[in-house]
Amino acid sequence: MDPYTYLKRIEHEFRIAPGAAQALIKSFHGEMRKGLARRKSSLKMLPTYVGRPSGNERGTYMAIDLGGSNFRVLLVTLKGGGAMSRPVSAKYRLDKKHITSTGQRLFDFIARAIKDFTCRHKEVADKHVEVGFTFSFPVKQRGIASGVLKSWTKGFSARGVIGKDVVALLKEALSRAGLDDVTVTALANDTVGTMVAGSYRDTDCDVGVILGTGTNACYPDANKDMIINTEWGNFNKLRTTRFDNEVDRSSRNPGQQIFEKMISGMYLGQVCRFIVLDLIGRGLLFPEKRPAIFSRPYMFTAEHMSLIEEDRSPSLGRVKEFLSSNGLAKNTYDDRALLRQICRMISGRAARLSVAGVLAVITFMDPALRRRHTVAIDGTVFEKYYGFKNMMRQSLKYLGGIRARRIKLALTKDGSGAGAAIIAACADSA
Numbered sequence: 001m002d003p004y005t006y007l008k009r010i011e012h013e014f015r016i017a018p019g020a021a022q023a024l025i026k027s028f029h030g031e032m033r034k035g036l037a038r039r040k041s042s043l044k045m046l047p048t049y050v051g052r053p054s055g056n057e058r059g060t061y062m063a064i065d066l067g068g069s070n071f072r073v074l075l076v077t078l079k080g081g082g083a084m085s086r087p088v089s090a091k092y093r094l095d096k097k098h099i100t101s102t103g104q105r106l107f108d109f110i111a112r113a114i115k116d117f118t119c120r121h122k123e124v125a126d127k128h129v130e131v132g133f134t135f136s137f138p139v140k141q142r143g144i145a146s147g148v149l150k151s152w153t154k155g156f157s158a159r160g161v162i163g164k165d166v167v168a169l170l171k172e173a174l175s176r177a178g179l180d181d182v183t184v185t186a187l188a189n190d191t192v193g194t195m196v197a198g199s200y201r202d203t204d205c206d207v208g209v210i211l212g213t214g215t216n217a218c219y220p221d222a223n224k225d226m227i228i229n230t231e232w233g234n235f236n237k238l239r240t241t242r243f244d245n246e247v248d249r250s251s252r253n254p255g256q257q258i259f260e261k262m263i264s265g266m267y268l269g270q271v272c273r274f275i276v277l278d279l280i281g282r283g284l285l286f287p288e289k290r291p292a293i294f295s296r297p298y299m300f301t302a303e304h305m306s307l308i309e310e311d312r313s314p315s316l317g318r319v320k321e322f323l324s325s326n327g328l329a330k331n332t333y334d335d336r337a338l339l340r341q342i343c344r345m346i347s348g349r350a351a352r353l354s355v356a357g358v359l360a361v362i363t364f365m366d367p368a369l370r371r372r373h374t375v376a377i378d379g380t381v382f383e384k385y386y387g388f389k390n391m392m393r394q395s396l397k398y399l400g401g402i403r404a405r406r407i408k409l410a411l412t413k414d415g416s417g418a419g420a421a422i423i424a425a426c427a428d429s430a
C-alpha cells in the first residue's frame with residue numbers, strides 16, 4: 001500500500017464528526033453528574049472554595065505557579081475596577097530531579113526560588129507578603145488554603161506528596177528557608193486562576209481552560225456557589241486509537257489522564273512518534289534511516305510539530321532543515337509532506353476534542369446556549385501552537401452550530417498567576 005492511502009485510513013480513526021462529538025458531550029455530562037454526586041467517575045469535579053471575583057479586589061499579592069515546565073513567581077497589584085498592574089515575574093527552570101525525587105526536594109526548590117525573588121524585588125524584600133499558590137494537579141481542597149494531592153500528572157512523581165496537604169508542605173519548606181514573612185492565603189488550580197483572571201475583566205467569563213503541558217477546565221456551579229475543577233484531563237469515555245493506547249501504556253501514569261494524552265502539549269509529540277514508528281516499520285516513511293529524534297520517547301515535541309505545520313513553502317524547506325539537523329540529511333519531499341500531514345491530523349483532533357470538552361461544560365450550565373459565554377484559555381498549546389486557535393474557532397462552528405456564536409474563546413495570558421493573586425485577595429477580604 002502507498003503511504004498516503006495508509007495514512008488516509010489512520011485519518012479516519014482520528015476524525016471527530018459532529019455525531020461523535022455529540023456522543024462525547026453526552027457521556028461527559030453523565031460523568032460530570034456522577035462526579036458531582038460523589039459517585040465513581042472519571043471526572044473528579046473538585047470543589048475549589050473559590051467563587052467569582054467582584055472585580056474590586058485591591059492590593060499587592062504574590063502568586064506562585066507550579067505545574068508546567070517552569071516554576072514561576074509573580075507580583076501583582078490589583079487596582080480595582082477590573083484593572084491590575086503588569087505583573088513583575090521570574091521563571092525558575094524545573095529539572096527532572098526536582099519533580100521526580102522527593103516532595104521535600106521539590107518544596108525546598110520552591111522556597112529557594114521565592115527567597116531569590118523576594119531578595120531581588122524591593123517591593124517584597126523583608127516585608128510581610130501574602131501568596132496565592134497555583135498548584136496545577138488534582139487536589140481535594142478542604143478550604144481556600146488547604147488541599148490534599150490526589151495524584152500526580154504531567155510526569156511529576158515526587159515521593160511523599162500524594163495524600164498530603166500541599167499548603168502544609170509548602171509552609172514547612174518556607175520555614176526551613178527562614179521565610180517567616182510569607183503567608184500562603186490561597187491554593188488554586190491553574191484553570192481556576194485563569195477563569196478568575198478572565199472574569200475580573202469580563203463578566204461573561206464562566207469557563208477556565210488550560211491547554212498547555214496538561215489540560216483541564218473549570219466552571220462556576222450555581223448550586224454550590226463555587227467554582228468546580230472538573231479535572232477533565234482524566235475523562236476516559238471516548239474512543240482511543242492504538243497509538244493513544246501506546247502513549248498511555250508507555251507513560252508514567254497508565255490508565256489515567258486519557259483525554260489529556262490526546263490533547264495536551266506533553267503528549268502530542270508522543271502520539272506523532274508512535275504513528276511515525278508505525279509507518280517506518282511498514283517501510284512507508286524514512287526508508288533509509290530511522291531519525292534518532294523518533295527513537296527516544298518525549299524527544300519529538302509539540303513545539304516541533306508546530307514548527308513543521310508552520311512550513312507552508314512548496315518544498316517544505318523548514319521541515320527539511322529540521323530533519324537534517326536531526327541526523328536525517330537524506331529525506332524526500334514525500335517524507336516531509338507525510339510528516340506534516342500526520343502533525344495536522346493530531347493537532348486537528350486535539351483542537352476538536354478541546355472544543356467538544358468546552359461545549360460539554362457550557363451546555364451543562366446552559367443547555368440551550370441562551371447566554372453569552374467567554375472561555376478564558378491559557379497554556380502554550382492554545383497560545384503558541386501554529387494555527388491551533390483558528391482550528392478551535394472553526395471546530396466551534398462545525399461542532400457547535402449557529403448558537404456557538406455566543407461562545408468566545410479568549411486567550412487569558414498569565415491567567416494562572418494573576419488569577420492566583422486575585423484569589424489571594426478574595427481570601428484576604430473574606
Ligand code: BGC
Pocket residue numbers: 067135136137138153154189190191210212213214215216217231233260
Ligand atoms: C492537572 C490539572 C491541571 C492541568 C493543566 C492536569 O494534568 O491534573 O490539575 O489543571 O494539568 O495544567
